[in-house]
Amino acid sequence: MPQDRLAALQAAVSRHCPEKVTHTAFDFLTLYRTGTVTDPVLVVYEPRIYIVVQGQKILHLHDQPLPYGEGEYLISTLDLPVSGQITRASAERPYLALCISFSSTEMEQLLRESQSALSRQARKLTLRKENSSPISAMGVSRITDDLLDALLRLVGLLARNSDQKFLAQLYKKELLYLFLHGQQGHVLQETAHLQSDLSRINRAIIHLRHHFQERFEIGTLVKIAGMGQSSFYKRFGELTGMTPLQYRTKLRLQEARRLMVHEEMSAASAGFQVGYDSPSQFSREYRKTFARPPQADLQHIRRMGVDAYTAQHEDVWF
Template sequence: MSHILLPDLQEAVSRHCPEKVTHTAFDFLTLYRTETVTDPVLVVYEPRIYIVVQGQKVLHLHDHPLPYGEGQYLISTLDLPVSGQITHASAEAPYLALCISFSPTEMEQLLRESQSASSHQARKMAFQKNNSSPISAMGVSRITDELLDALLRLVGLLAKEGDQTFLAQLYKKELLYLFLHGQQGHVLREIAHDKSDTARINRAISHLRNHFQEQFEIGTLVDIAGMGQSSFYKRFGELTGMTPVQYRTKLRLQEARRLMVHEDMKAASAGFQVGYDSPSQFSRDYKKTFGRPPQADLRYIRSMGVETYKQQHENVWF
């Protein structure tokens, strides 16, 4: 691909995103900008489409690194706790990105309305292998000139006067169609079907996110997903790259760190608050995830400045 339109999109995003985060007039479109590299930050990637316009970042999916950068897009269809780090950014060439949110209902409706792909093509795309990502609920691909053109037209609406919401929704539908029939289409198709493995695992993940501080048998998730035990654990690992216990641990540690930094809670109290019975186990898990024991990590954050840490935490997920 020539990507002749990429510099135009870079200029447009930069012009409309003077701050670190710009929530645009279109509720599904958010723009991002940062001029410095960041430390790794544990965040939860929500189901979204993320396009890097300039710069580069790397995600760590449990123990698996997934770099992506300028001219690439990432699609995530599950809530996934990952460690994110912007690795290429400067004042002269800031990291620029945009995010498009969508719902399973939108994808389902688009699949029903779309008549362009034959049933043979649909089956082929549904089983297409994703070689860029170690998990099947997330994938990275190179952007196409068709996508660049549609993205440029969408961002261009921000410069026009009056309410452009109607056109923006049409452009969004066009973009979702292109993504659906692109290299990551199989990822999006899974989320559109409420009886797919992705949808079933997503129900279990929703329960995990709402109750991660509580003590409950992990086997409860099998019943919530409505799957057989062996197939549940197999598909959970394939989709997320971790076990349900590891997933819960990531959520607990992320919340514990937030309590320590934002609410000035002691490490032992934060560990207990998020569901740990053993302070030593909390400290071991914390060090394994963040690279430092709780108190040492808190001292490091304070040495860099809590506000600097908060800004990094706010901006690294996209």
């Protein structure tokens, strides 16, 4: 990767992102920066393309580490609860990143309009060889020269006053095309097909995210996905790195922590609110996830300052 072009992209992102989070004039593009490393924070990564321009961070997918940093991009195709931590950042050389959102409809249209130079099987072999993720719905790859050039053109549009949004949509289409035919292209293809395993699991995950406080039978999720039970369990684990119950636990604990910090709810009430009948089970699982029991964790956050804690959530979201 030519260092001069990477340096140009770093300068452009830094110039257009003076604060922690910048929602740009393009609704699909968000810029991020932070000048400090962060503690691990549990967040949910939505389907997006995340590109680190400068610095480094690490995600933990159900205790499996996934580092990615300068000159790398991460594609997430499902809503995944992960622990995120920025591990390389300073005031002199801040962590810089950008996020590109996309929809399954966009991918479907792009697939109809384009023909791949690589076969589906070739893309699968490339992914197995180079994707460093322990799960198949999220992976890290190096930015290619073509991607770097396209990103430079897109960010460069932010300095222009005319035809920004029209050209931005064209540049976005170019970027999605390049990602679609890159190392993780076959995963993006799966998002465009309603009957793919990824789309089926995603429907179950959407239901789980809306009903995680409730008791549920695994058969409900299997029915929503429209799969056999054994294949549902197998594909859910391959795509998320978790069982459905482990996924639900992550969502429950994240919401309980939010209730304690921002709603000033007691640990017992927060645990009950998110679906726990047993305070001891809630405390045990909370400590396993956040390394401290609920009350000690709340005291730690208050010592840090709620504003600082909230800022860290914004930082590690990307």
